[in-house]
Amino acid sequence: MWDVTDRIFLGASRKPDDSFQEHEFMALRYANRHGLITGATGTGKTVSLQILAESFSNAGVPVFCADVKGDLSGIAAKGEAKDFLLARAETIKLDPYEFQEFPVIFWDLFGKKGHPIRTTISEMGPLLLSRLMNLSDAQEGILNIAFEIADDEGLLLLDLKDLRSLLVHLGENAKEISVRYGNIHSSSLGAIQRSLLVLEREGADFFFGEPALQISDLMRTTRDGLGAINVLAADKLMMNPRLYATFLLWLLSELFEELPEVGDPEKPKLVFFFDEAHLLFDEAPKILIERVEQVVRLIRSKGVGVFFVTQNPLDVPDTVLSQLGNRVQHALRAYTPREQKAVKVAAETFRPNPEFDCYEAITQLGVGEALVSTLEKKGVPGIVQRTLIRPPSSRLGPLKDDERAEIMKLSPVAGRYDETVDRESASEMLAEKAKKTAEVAERERLREEEEEREETGSRWTLPDFGDDDRKSRKSSSRKKSTKRRSNRQTVSEAAMKSLARSVSTQLGRALVRGILGGLKKALD
Incomplete structure (x- = not known):
């Protein structure tokens, strides 16, 4: 393992005679001044990210990075002695070149290839x-x-x-x-x-809920002083680019809000790699870009270094690009006007080297080769160097599923986030x-109905008692009498009734005369 004190080893620079003599380093104390890794597809950006993560881990600095293509997971396994790796190590005079596995914590918003990672609304x-x-x-x-x-x-x-x-x-x-x-x-x-x-x-429902991620779980170190490398499984997440970009920006904002001010430490507290960084800025509103700019400018005082990884330097706004002090520029193509503009922008951001032309060099770089400029004493950008990036110590390529499962089983956060908590x-x-x-509405309705009954005098009564019962009987009687009057009478019935009325009248008169005659005699 390369001896790590106050700097990390990047590779060896090429001299005019095409020899590689000078080793190129990045000072740990300036790693929180942020950085940029750019280059076309297949030029070696992922390997550069991998060797930087390895070097920070060996220096005791925790790392967070996204595994966009699925092949960064191999950083958890020891590398293999392949011919092209050994040849690269010999070319840049990396001696000894040792293989090593690194402490990795796997995360996954969907909880499939890593521990679930959540936040709240x-x-x-x-x-x-x-x-x-x-x-x-x-x-x-x-x-x-x-x-x-x-x-x-x-x-x-x-x-x-x-x-x-x-x-x-x-x-x-x-x-x-x-x-x-x-x-x-x-x-x-x-x-x-x-x-x-x-x-x-x-x-996205997998992402929102509890238990929410504790930032401290991203900043772990092992007992032997190695920084944990947090790898986010992002191959499925990239199917929703907006969710991917928003999640990483949220995480960056959480780091900014929760971590205390530390000034400029001897080494970062955490290094954050933002892969496919163009997704963060695509069609982003002005207020969001201003938020990113603010976080990038101020988070360095929290001891956090941010490295943007993207294909084209034009993907990053100038206000953010100007704050990225450490640069690793892989090859770019220059066939279209936009590509030529990107090469020009990249070349102009470097401190010139009189030994070569940056514009031409960017288009001629081989795989695994890059223009490198890092901050030196007092934070001054160093002269750009054409550098052959060192080979990684961990495995190139993805882990097998059973290897990943075993690492997750032994993880320091195993079981902490696996089960969802749904509290009130x-x-x-x-x-x-x-x-x-x-x-309350139902009680009010019942109360109003009760008041209405009291106002209309409605109340309960016993059978055959009370006004209600008498009214009922009178009503019934009226109905019956009305019904009788409405019936037709026969001729015989009418005659009999007339005779009865005549007899009764005559008898009544006779009785009255008899009674009155008796009273008169008594008086006489």
């Missing part, structure tokens, strides 16, 4: 969520209102169902909420809900609130 924040869902300004405004309401009402936003429940709450109470927080248009709210559904179908959060809290509101 609250930690992601409205800005990054808006970027993730590709929302318009109006829709982002509503999302900001949702987060503000969650803060005011103490609602925990942990996973996607919490956010969905909160959006439903906004829709049901849009009139009241608009008065206090601003207008909530149903069309914009519906667009957010549709974007949320798409996000869920793309697998906004979804449950809003459901409980809706239930209580419904119960």
Whole structure:
């Protein structure tokens, strides 16, 4: 293993006579001034990333990197003595050249090829969520209102169902909420809900939830002083480039917010490699690019070095590119006007070397060869050198599935993030609130009905007692009498009734006369 003190070994520089005599290094104390690795496909960017990760690990510096193509996982296994590797070591006078395996922790947002890695909706924040869902300004405004309401009402936003429940709450109470927080248009709210559904179908629901990632688990070192190399399985994740870029930016932001200020340490606390960096800036809104620029500028004081890995230096905005002090430039093609512009930009960012022309050299570099410029004393960029990158000590190529599984089994975070925790959060809290509101509404309805019955005099009575019963009997009697009067009479019935009335009248008169005659005699 190469002796590591205050610098890491990159390779050997080519002299005008094509010999490789001078070893090229990167000072550890300036590694937190960030860096850039660029080059066309197949020129050796991944190997450069691998040897840098190895060197930082040997120096006791933890590393985080994404395995975009799946072949970076071999860094966990000891390399093999292949002829072309031995020839490279001999050419650059790397003696001794030893093979080594490195302490690796595998991570995977989907929990398949590594330990699950999650965050909460609250930690992601409205800005990054808006970027993730590709929302318009109006829709982002509503999302900001949702987060503000969650803060005011103490609602925990942990996973996607919490956010969905909160959006439903906004829709049901849009009139009241608009008065206090601003207008909530149903069309914009519906667009957010549709974007949320798409996000869920793309697998983002695996990413949001608990237990959330603890930043300290990315900054581990072994008992013998090696820095852990955190490898994110990104081959499946790259099918959703926006999720990949947003996740890495979130992680970078978390490092910035959680780590304490340390100034300029003798070596970084963590080195972060952002592979396929162009995905971060493609169609990114101005406010997001400003956020990246701010984080890159200030995170160095937290002891974190950030290395962007991409094909073309034009992929990185000038405001960010100007902050990247350590450069490894592999070969670029210069056939189209844009490619020629990229070569020119790359050549102009180096401190010139009078021994060769940077523009021509970039187009002529072989595989595994690069123009290298690192920061020297007082942070001054060194003169660019045409450098043959050293061979890796770990395996070139991916691990087998059983090898990966064994490493995960022995991982220091095994079992910590494997099972999802679903504690009470906004979804449950809003459901409980809706239930209580419904119960209150039902009690109010019953109370109003009771008051209405009392006002109309409605009450319970015993059978055959009370006004209600008498009214019922009178009503029944009236109905019967009405029914009798409505029936037709025969002629005989009418005659008999007339005779009866006449007889009764005559008898009545006779009785009256008899009674009155008796009274008169008694008086006389």
